Every structure is written in structure tokens, then in C-alpha cells.
Amino acid sequence: MKKFFPACMRPYRHYLAAGIFCIMAESFLELLIPMIMADIIDVGVANADRAYIFAKGAQMILCGLLSLALGVGSSRFAAAAGQGFGAEIRKAEFQKIQQFSFANTDHFSTSSLVTRLTSDVTTIQNTISTGLRPAFRSPVMLITALVVSFSLNARLALVFLVAAPVLAVLLFLIICRVRPLYTRMQGAIDLVNRIIQENLTAIRVVKSYVREDHEIEKFREVNTGLMTTAERAFRLGSMNMPAMQFVMYTTILCILWFGGNLVYIGDMQVGKLTGFLSYVLQVLNSLMMMSNVFLLMTRALASGRRIMDVMEEDISIKDTGDKNRTVTKGDIRFDHVSFKYKDTAAEKVLTDISFHILPGQTVGIIGQTGSAKSTLVQLIPRLYEASEGTVYLDGRPVSDYSLTHLRDAIAMVLQKNTLFSGTVLDNLRWGKEDASMEEVEQVCHIACVDEFIDRLPDGYNTELGQGGVNVSGGQKQRLCIARALLKSPKVLILDDSTSAVDTATEGKIRERLAGFLPGTTKIIIAQRISSVLGADQILILDDGKLHAAGTHEELLKSSSIYREIYESQMEGRDL
Numbered sequence: 001m002k003k004f005f006p007a008c009m010r011p012y013r014h015y016l017a018a019g020i021f022c023i024m025a026e027s028f029l030e031l032l033i034p035m036i037m038a039d040i041i042d043v044g045v046a047n048a049d050r051a052y053i054f055a056k057g058a059q060m061i062l063c064g065l066l067s068l069a070l071g072v073g074s075s076r077f078a079a080a081a082g083q084g085f086g087a088e089i090r091k092a093e094f095q096k097i098q099q100f101s102f103a104n105t106d107h108f109s110t111s112s113l114v115t116r117l118t119s120d121v122t123t124i125q126n127t128i129s130t131g132l133r134p135a136f137r138s139p140v141m142l143i144t145a146l147v148v149s150f151s152l153n154a155r156l157a158l159v160f161l162v163a164a165p166v167l168a169v170l171l172f173l174i175i176c177r178v179r180p181l182y183t184r185m186q187g188a189i190d191l192v193n194r195i196i197q198e199n200l201t202a203i204r205v206v207k208s209y210v211r212e213d214h215e216i217e218k219f220r221e222v223n224t225g226l227m228t229t230a231e232r233a234f235r236l237g238s239m240n241m242p243a244m245q246f247v248m249y250t251t252i253l254c255i256l257w258f259g260g261n262l263v264y265i266g267d268m269q270v271g272k273l274t275g276f277l278s279y280v281l282q283v284l285n286s287l288m289m290m291s292n293v294f295l296l297m298t299r300a301l302a303s304g305r306r307i308m309d310v311m312e313e314d315i316s317i318k319d320t321g322d323k324n325r326t327v328t329k330g331d332i333r334f335d336h337v338s339f340k341y342k343d344t345a346a347e348k349v350l351t352d353i354s355f356h357i358l359p360g361q362t363v364g365i366i367g368q369t370g371s372a373k374s375t376l377v378q379l380i381p382r383l384y385e386a387s388e389g390t391v392y393l394d395g396r397p398v399s400d401y402s403l404t405h406l407r408d409a410i411a412m413v414l415q416k417n418t419l420f421s422g423t424v425l426d427n428l429r430w431g432k433e434d435a436s437m438e439e440v441e442q443v444c445h446i447a448c449v450d451e452f453i454d455r456l457p458d459g460y461n462t463e464l465g466q467g468g469v470n471v472s473g474g475q476k477q478r479l480c481i482a483r484a485l486l487k488s489p490k491v492l493i494l495d496d497s498t499s500a501v502d503t504a505t506e507g508k509i510r511e512r513l514a515g516f517l518p519g520t521t522k523i524i525i526a527q528r529i530s531s532v533l534g535a536d537q538i539l540i541l542d543d544g545k546l547h548a549a550g551t552h553e554e555l556l557k558s559s560s561i562y563r564e565i566y567e568s569q570m571e572g573r574d575l
Contacts, residue, residue, distance in 0.1 A: 019077030086125025364532025419468030431486030
């Protein structure tokens with residue numbers, strides 16, 4: 001935790017300092033009370049001095065009230081420090097995730113990242129909020145109470161030298177057993193979140209296949225696994241209390257036995273024995289608080305390690321480009337580019353790809369499913385990094401541009417369309433935040449959004465559900481195309497972005513798009529040859545290799561794969 005504690009706690013360090021001060025001051029005042037009580041019994045009661053009793057009683061009340069005020073303050077400051085610290089960790093972790101490339105994101109499941117941002121952070125912030133008081137109070141109480149106990153009667157205080165090691169051994173054994181269970185418990189939470197996420201995302205598929213019972217059984221298994229792991233962890237953790245009580249009551253019995261004998265033979269006064277017992281209880285309560293802090297820290301450290309896995313993830317794509325360099329033309333060149341998702345992978349996804357796209361050209365990419373068409377275009381904005389070779393943009397390697405400028409110059413409509421919660425207009429303006437309504441309406445006309453926008457309840461102000469669940473697949477695709485066009489990019493990549501649109505509507509989009517942004521380089525990935533017929537050149541990918549490149553007429557003559565696709569689609573009347 002020391003790796004991110006200083007930076008994340010810095011904005012709230014004054015709350016932390018104030019909380020620690022209140023805790024220390026409260027502990028000091030509470031330690032005075034048994035001493036005052038001993039004086040009341042040994043001096044005031046023994047001498048029947050009412051004035052002395054009332055004076056000391058007033059001191060006890062004052063100490064108690066001040067302790068109460070300081071206790072309230074410590075709780076408030078500890079809560080502010082803990083919650084603020086948690087908020088800073090979440091912010092830092094989320095910022096780190098935003099820097100992830102696709103390769104980094106592939107290392108973690110979505111459900112695991114959600115757990116690390118929520119449950120793990122909550123565990124750490126609660127450790128600070130609830131553990132700050134016992135963490136600083138117990139050492140002060142322990143040391144001071146031990147010193148006073150030895151000053152009252154050194155022989156009787158020797159009992160602590162036996163009790164403390166026994167408790168320490170028991171606590172050590174408990175922590176060694178429970179520590180790995182906390183890590184497993186957070187992993188079990190990952191699985192529960194994964195099942196919930198999958199089920200809610202695919203709820204329409206679940207219901208259409210009548211698989212509710214199957215999903216319930218899957219959830220029952222992971223939920224039972226979480227319950228079992230949590231029960232074992234907390235059951236072992238709860239053994240701390242019986243162990244503490246065993247040591248506490250044994251210590252009290254020993255002190256009463258030996259202390260009673262000392263009072264009987266006149267070596268100790270009753271008031272001192274009473275005060276000594278008060279300090280004994282404080283020492284033992286301090287040990288109990290410390291043991292609880294160790295348990296809290298054990299769980300927090302397990303969560304901290306999971307968070308550090310995210311924070312220490314080596315970003316595979318470094319933003320080292322010139323921030324002042326921008327894309328001006330949209331010239332794209334692949335020079336013997338190869339790619340594989342992991343360096344240790346045996347096979348390459350793309351192998352020795354070379355081609356050149358001139359500025360303003362329209363290029364189609366087709367190929368069988370799994371031929372790595374989407375992976376190819378994702379190398380242009382550096383969503384993935386080429387394993388071998390170089391991708392050039394305007395004659396410079398894409399790594400020479402800052403990621404911000406590079407990706408701002410490229411608009412992509414990914415194969416998996418995503419809309420965000422908010423209005424239709426909010427989603428469209430993701431492409432350009434300050435876009436006027438005239439600009440919005442223009443791109444909506446090109447993407448044929450204007451054909452259905454009036455049918456939505458509130459037009460452009462219609463609230464979209466999470467992921468755009470209240471619009472159809474074709475409508476979602478058209479909205480995503482309009483969003484990309486609004487950026488006025490230098491490079492426009494449409495990755496099978498009209499697969500859910502009928503051929504007539506696709507034809508309109510293609511026709512309107514041809515005259516829009518004439519200087520923009522357009523790359524169209526499609527399954528239908530009709531989508532790329534008018535392209536300046538068409539690239540044929542086959543099993544991660546560039547099989548052929550040329551115009552429609554050239555490929556019909558030279559490429560058997562292209563001719564086979566063309567003839568099969570002609571038979572299906574897809575053209």
C-alpha cells in the first residue's frame with residue numbers, strides 16, 4: 001500500500017493528521033481516569049474527604065467529556081480521510097485503465113476490473129475509516145497502561161509477559177490461515193460479477209432460448225463458491241475474539257488471585273488493585289484492537305495487491321509521439337507488418353502485410369470470417385501495436401504522433417457498436433462536442449438517421465438506455481456512423497458497420513458518403529462485395545495474409561477467392 005498511499009492520501013492528509021491527534025489526545029485523557037479513580041478511593045474515601053472526592057470527580061467528568069468530543073472528532077476525520085483516500089484510488093485506477101491498450105485490457109476480465117474499482121477499493125477505504133482509531137489508540141493505551149501497571153506493582157504486571165506472547169502466537173496462526181482466503185474471496189466476487197454482467201447484457205438471448213434455469217444454476221454455483229470462501233475466511237477471522245477472551249479472562253483471574261493475596265498481606269491497597277485492574281482491561285482491550293487491526297490490514301493488503309496488479313500493468317503502447325505533430329493528409333502505408341496478440345504466441349495473426357493507400361482514396365477490405373480484417377485496421381490508430389514492420393501515416397510511423405492527435409484524426413465505427421447512457425444528441429456529439437445542430441443534421445442525413453429520428457419519443461433528446469438498448473441494431477449502427485462523421489476525420493474506418501442495415505439503406509449511405517469529406521481516406525470492411533464495389537482498391541485478406549489487391553474488375557480476373565465470394569453472393573442475390 002505504500003506505493004500509492006502517499007499520493008492518494010496527500011489531498012486528505014490534514015484530515016488524517018487531525019484524526020490521529022484526536023485519537024492520541026483521547027487515549028491520554030482516558031488513561032488519566034483510572035489514576036483519578038484510584039486517588040478517589042485511596043485518598044478521598046479512605047479519609048472521608050468529600051471535597052477531595054468531588055474535585056477528583058469533576059476532573060473525571062471533564063476528562064470524560066473531552067474524550068467524548070475527541071472521539072467524535074476522530075471518527076469524523078477518519079471517515080473523511082478513508083473515503084477521500086478511496087476516491088483517489090478509484091480515480092487513479094480508472095485513469096490507468098483509460099491508458100490501457102486493447103492488449104492490456106485483454107489481461108483482465110471486465111468483471112475483475114469492476115471488482116478492483118469497487119469492492120477492493122471499498123475494503124481499503126473502510127480499513128482506514130474503521131481501523132485508524134484502533135491502530136493509533138491501541139499502541140498508546142498499551143504502552144502507557146503497561147508503564148503505569150508496572151509503576152503500580154511490578155510483580156503483578158509480570159503476568160503480561162506471559163499473556164502477550166500467547167495472544168501473539170494465536171493471532172499469527174489465525175492470520176496465516178485467513179490471508180489466502182481473502183484473496184480467493186475477492187476472486188470469487190469477480191466470478192459473481194462476471195455471471196451477472198453476462199446475464200444482464202445478454203438477457204434477450206437468455207429469454208429467447210428459455211435458459212433462465214440454466215443461468216440461475218450458473219449463478220447459484222458461483223454464489224455458493226463466494227459464500228463458502230467468505231464463510232471460511234470470516235469463521236477463521238472470528239476465532240480472534242475467543243482467543244482474545246481466553247487470554248483476557250485468564251489474565252484477570254491470575255491478577256485477582258495474586259493481587260488478592262497482596263492485598264491480604266498488606267503489600268497493596270484495594271484502590272491500587274482496582275486501578276490496576278482498569279489498566280489490565282485497557283492493556284487487553286488494546287491487544288484486542290491491535291489484533292482486529294491486523295485482520296483488517298490482512299484483507300486490505302489482499303485487495304491492495306489486486307489493485308496494484310492494475311496500477312503496475314505495463315502499458316504496451318507508450319504515448320511518446322510529438323504532441324505538435326498532426327495528421328494532415330491521411331496517407332496510409334503498411335510496410336511488412338506482422339502482428340500477434342502475445343509475444344509468446346506461436347502463430348501470427350497478421351503476416352507480412354504491405355500496401356499503400358493514397359490520401360482521399362476509398363479502400364475496401366474483405367475476407368472470410370477470422371481473416372484478421374478488424375485487427376488490421378486497429379493497428380492504424382494504435383489500438384494494437386504492430387509486432388513487426390511499420391505502419392506509416394502521412395509518411396511517418398504512427399508512433400511519431402501522440403495518441404491524442406493520432407486517434408483524433410481517425411474515426412472508427414467498430415464492429416461492436418456502442419452507445420452510452422444519455423440522449424441521442426449527447427451520443428452524436430461524442431464526435432464533436434461543440435457541433436451545431438446544422439452539422440448534426442447533416443451527418444444524420446448522410447447516415448440515414450433522419451429516417452427514424454422523428455419516430456423516437458423525443459427526437460434528438462430521446463434518452464438512450466445503457467448500450468442503446470431502446471434502439472434497433474440497424475439504428476444503432478447508423479447513429480455510430482453519424483457520430484464518426486461528425487469528427488470530420490482525416491481517416492474514416494467503417495468496420496462492417498452496415499451489417500444490420502438493409503441493402504437499400506446501405507446503398508443510400510454509400511452514395512451520400514461518396515460526396516462527403518472528399519479529402520478523407522475511407523476504409524470499409526465488409527462482408528458484402530456490394531459495399532466495396534466502387535472502391536479505388538480492394539484488399540483481400542486470407543488467414544492473416546494479404547492475398548490480393550486491386551479494383552473490382554482486376555480482382556475478378558486475378559483472385560480466385562474474390563471471384564468465389566462474388567459468385568456466391570450473386571447466387572444469393574445479395575448484390
